[in-house]
Amino acid sequence: MIETQNLSKRYPGGHQALKNVSLSISEGEMVFLTGHSGAGKSTLMKLIGGIEKATSGHVVINGAKISNLSPNALPYLRRNFGFVFQDHKLLMDRTVFDNVALPLLISGFSRSEITKRVRAALDKVGLLEKERVHPITLSGGEQQRLCIARAVVNKPAILLADEPTGNLDPGYAADIVAMFRAFNRVGVTVVIATHDPAMIEGLGARTITLSHGEIEL
Amino acid sequence: MSWLHLRTIAFYSSVKRLLLHPIANLLHIMVIGIALSIPMGLYMLADGADRLTRKTSESNQLNVFLEVSASKQAVDEVTAKIRTIFDGQIEFVDRDAGLTRMSQRLGLENLTNNLDENPLPHLLVLTPKGSSSDELHRVASSIKDIESVSEVRFDAEWARQLESVIHLARACALILLSFVIFGLAATIFTTIRLQISLAKDEIEVARLVGATRRFIRRPFLYFAFIQGFLSGLFAVVLILISLKFGIPYAKSALEITRDRHHSTKCPDPSQPDCR
Numbered sequence: 001m002i003e004t005q006n007l008s009k010r011y012p013g014g015h016q017a018l019k020n021v022s023l024s025i026s027e028g029e030m031v032f033l034t035g036h037s038g039a040g041k042s043t044l045m046k047l048i049g050g051i052e053k054a055t056s057g058h059v060v061i062n063g064a065k066i067s068n069l070s071p072n073a074l075p076y077l078r079r080n081f082g083f084v085f086q087d088h089k090l091l092m093d094r095t096v097f098d099n100v101a102l103p104l105l106i107s108g109f110s111r112s113e114i115t116k117r118v119r120a121a122l123d124k125v126g127l128l129e130k131e132r133v134h135p136i137t138l139s140g141g142e143q144q145r146l147c148i149a150r151a152v153v154n155k156p157a158i159l160l161a162d163e164p165t166g167n168l169d170p171g172y173a174a175d176i177v178a179m180f181r182a183f184n185r186v187g188v189t190v191v192i193a194t195h196d197p198a199m200i201e202g203l204g205a206r207t208i209t210l211s212h213g214e215i216e217l
Numbered sequence: 218m219s220w221l222h223l224r225t226i227a228f229y230s231s232v233k234r235l236l237l238h239p240i241a242n243l244l245h246i247m248v249i250g251i252a253l254s255i256p257m258g259l260y261m262l263a264d265g266a267d268r269l270t271r272k273t274s275e276s277n278q279l280n281v282f283l284e285v286s287a288s289k290q291a292v293d294e295v296t297a298k299i300r301t302i303f304d305g306q307i308e309f310v311d312r313d314a315g316l317t318r319m320s321q322r323l324g325l326e327n328l329t330n331n332l333d334e335n336p337l338p339h340l341l342v343l344t345p346k347g348s349s350s351d352e353l354h355r356v357a358s359s360i361k362d363i364e365s366v367s368e369v370r371f372d373a374e375w376a377r378q379l380e381s382v383i384h385l386a387r388a389c390a391l392i393l394l395s396f397v398i399f400g401l402a403a404t405i406f407t408t409i410r411l412q413i414s415l416a417k418d419e420i421e422v423a424r425l426v427g428a429t430r431r432f433i434r435r436p437f438l439y440f441a442f443i444q445g446f447l448s449g450l451f452a453v454v455l456i457l458i459s460l461k462f463g464i465p466y467a468k469s470a471l472e473i474t475r476d477r478h479h480s481t482k483c484p485d486p487s488q489p490d491c492r
Binding site for chain 1: 222419423427429430432
């Protein structure tokens with residue numbers, strides 16, 4: 001489902017973030033991406049999600065090389081992904097409901113369908129009773145759950161989470177891991193980048209470790 | 218996902234954006250509207266004045282003003298001299314009749330009482346037989362040399378002068394309009410850039426969750442369209458208001474100008490030229 005072939009990324013200024021990374025993640029798998037800070041986890045996530053372009057190598061999603069996609073086709077590819085960001089990237093001037101509704105609005109769903117799906121997503125992360133408030137009033141853990149709701153509202157095939165528990169205390173972090181497991185159980189491919197060993201422990205999921213931009217075997 | 222649905226979303230989103238900062242956007246619309254209305258109004262004013270004067274400028278009469286001191290006998294002598302070189306109609310307008318007429322037209326009933334003596338000269342109005350004014354132009358210079366004649370003026374000369382001023386005003390309006398259009402394009406461009414920078418986070422998130430470039434661009438285009446439309450509407454309303462209140466003034470000003478020239482030769486208000 002997700003494949004990278006000799007993927008390299010060099011940022012302007014010479015920093016080599018990734019070197020010849022080749023990996024393969026099959027459909028319905030749950031994979032952790034670990035490594036020290038600056039190992040290239042975030043870069044790899046961005047390349048897989050088509051947010052950044054690789055310097056060399058390819059990312060293949062469902063058999064299609066995303067580097068071959070035209071800029072106009074890329075947005076449609078992104079709709080297959082759900083992104084969870086460490087800094088949430090929520091819109092603070094919109095309500096919780098409107099934040100989650102955004103991907104559906106972009107995909108052109110009808111109002112009634114949007115309402116139905118947003119409520120379902122908010123219910124899954126336990127924020128249904130807060131749909132009318134603004135995200136700024138939510139706690140860090142709630143904001144992260146809101147970000148997850150927005151990521152899954154489109155029913156994506158792949159969920160990419162970059163440091164989803166980065167700023168959270170362990171209690172919240174466990175909740176969020178449980179949520180990802182639940183999505184994985186219904187068939188969603190989940191890739192989680194984390195430097196938090198506690199998160200991976202006891203889940204029995206595959207772990208890919210990056211070190212200085214290379215896969216550590 | 219329907220074509221109309223996506224556009225409706227963009228439309229609502231741009232209206233929402235407009236209403237997010239209502240005062241600022243209203244001021245912006247007013248600024249653009251006022252800037253647009255100035256050249257537009259000037260052009261319309263010039264156009265209207267042009268139409269008002271065009272009729273008058275077509276009449277081809279020659280006004281021969283005698284010296285103020287000229288006696289009735291001098292008038293007869295001048296008339297006889299003109300007869301030798303001009304075979305059209307010659308109409309005599311007495312200076313006292315001219316003064317009475319002028320004071321009536323200007324609404325200054327006691328003008329005659331306040332003046333020690335009549336400042337107006339006698340007037341001879343020459344109308345050629347044909348419609349062409351070539352003959353008038355030909356005789357005008359010779360008439361000017363006749364004794365007791367102080368000034369020879371074409372009846373429609375003031376209108377022709379006004380017409381040239383109007384043409385100038387119209388050209389200025391067009392130049393001004395082109396400048397304003399450039400200025401407005403820059404202003405609207407800046408507004409949209411401001412809107413985009415205000416919505417930076419929103420655009421980033423929208424792109425991340427799969428918005429196409431068009432989806433992101435559309436609300437801003439609609440925003441500019443709505444803003445431009447409302448500004449244009451505001452400019453039209455401004456012009457209509459100023460026309461409603463301005464036209465009576467403009468008309469009376471024009472009539473006074475015309476009267477200054479006509480009053481001296483209109484002893485009989487029933488004549489078509491003596492409105």
